[in-house]
Amino acid sequence: MSVLVYTETLNGKFKKNAFEAASYAFDLAQKIGQPLVAIAFNAENCDALFNYGVSKVLHIKQENLATFNAKVYAKVISEIALSQSTSTLILSATTDAKYMGGILAAKLKAGFAPNVVAAPLSIEPLVVKRMTFSNKGFAHTRINTDFRIIGVSNNSFGLVENNVEGTVEEISADISDSDFNTRSVNVERVTGKVTIADADIVVSGGRGLKGPENWGMVEELAEVLGAATACSKPVSDMGWRSHSEHVGQTGKPVACNLYIAIGISGAIQHLAGINASKVKVVINTDPEAPFFKAADYGIVGDAFEVVPELIEKLKEFKAQNA
């Protein structure tokens, strides 16, 4: 038996989520006394996984798997899971991993618990704690099947280093043209910008910023912090910012270390989407804005005065701590 973790890469590099999934998988593997195996596609530095408890990496690099394809990747992963007598497959919560989650659950007849936020509550039977009701609650979910799949929520378990001796095995997957009923014809990915999914810090603007012309300071603040930019729903509905920046219950979920909300009132649908973030800061003129009840730190004040000042102070701080 083994624990298998899918470790996602982007442009050959492991994503942070991959290391977090591996950290979770190692903890589980220790507890159930099984070895930890990782599967990676197109990685340049498989050795990096040895720092997170992975003792065997199965690596696949081949032309027809260069671009992610959910069905094809899921086929490869499920075949490997069977060949490794896997008991538990660990996924992260990236868009691609979530795309495969259902497919894999059906292929492997596995109980699948997604959005898991902590180490298992019980090992036998396996019970995990997962986010439900859009961050307004947690469920203790028992997985009934022999084969189990766990999806680890972003930024929940954290990165836990465990240096182990490991090996990398190059393998090939038997994939034919007929497996590609769904074909990727074009991928547009912003480059040189932190994405909301991967960001440690997110700076978010709401209707209080009055118009798209005022986003310069939001972007500057994000740049100083190395953060991603986001916005509330009305801001994207009005076309001030692109839909891809909309966060909240009907937008993207955010689970970062620091979320800074500027001119956002804190409606329940907005908070549901960002509540999993560790530290929340609000800047708002209205002391009664509901966001102050959800935030850790707050400034009652005009964003047009506070934000430029914050940028200055952060620059000074960065200069001192460089």
Add this chain to the structure above:
Amino acid sequence: MKILVCISNVPDTTSKINFTDNDTKFDTNGVQFVINPNDEFGLTRAMWFKEKQGAVVHVATVGEIQVEPTMRKALAIGADEAIRVNAQPIDGFFVASQLAEVVRQGGYDLVIAGRESIDYNGGMVPGIMAELLDMSFVNTCIGLEIEGDRAKAIREIDGGKESIETSLPLVIGGQKGLVDESDLRIPNMRGIMMARQKKLTVIEPSNVSPATQDTKFEKPAPKGDVKLVDANNVEELVSLLHREAKVI
């Protein structure tokens, strides 16, 4: 083209979430139920296919009788028929298996589900269905065009989007972006009247064991009070984020 829209009946987005029976059940007391927002985008896109391409649109929900008002709302928006699988939606695997059976019986070309339900947050029903039915599958779908048995879809990826070509039969997991927000429809009086006449078939579930079981629920720990920093002392915030919160 025959379309099935899978509709999850969920608490209104403004609902306060509480649990009862020793924290083993969701407390529906005083809660309003609505069409899952991701499914509403999908239903709206289905209406477009109905009006522009003559598609027939059915909706299906796995749920007990209490879900029928939400199904009637989908009929009032314009779906032609509804199918209710008379069972408690225990987990994603169970629900997807029931819906897959509806798809097999009905011979649908396109199955539109949502990326995620806002209560269970499984994000798994469309993927499981697609695999059980051996259909093509596009998740986090933000654009869909169909011509004959070919489909062009756009899917959101982390940090961008991807254009995809595939073929029917197809399952999608839809979300915001699939239609414009302004295209969402509020049922009018005529739609509501017509919905009463439309067929709502109730079928009994097939025998499937759930793969998981939620045994207990908890609410997030109550949050401490916000620490306010004076607007004239922004430096203090920088220092707190560094020293106390340790996030910068």
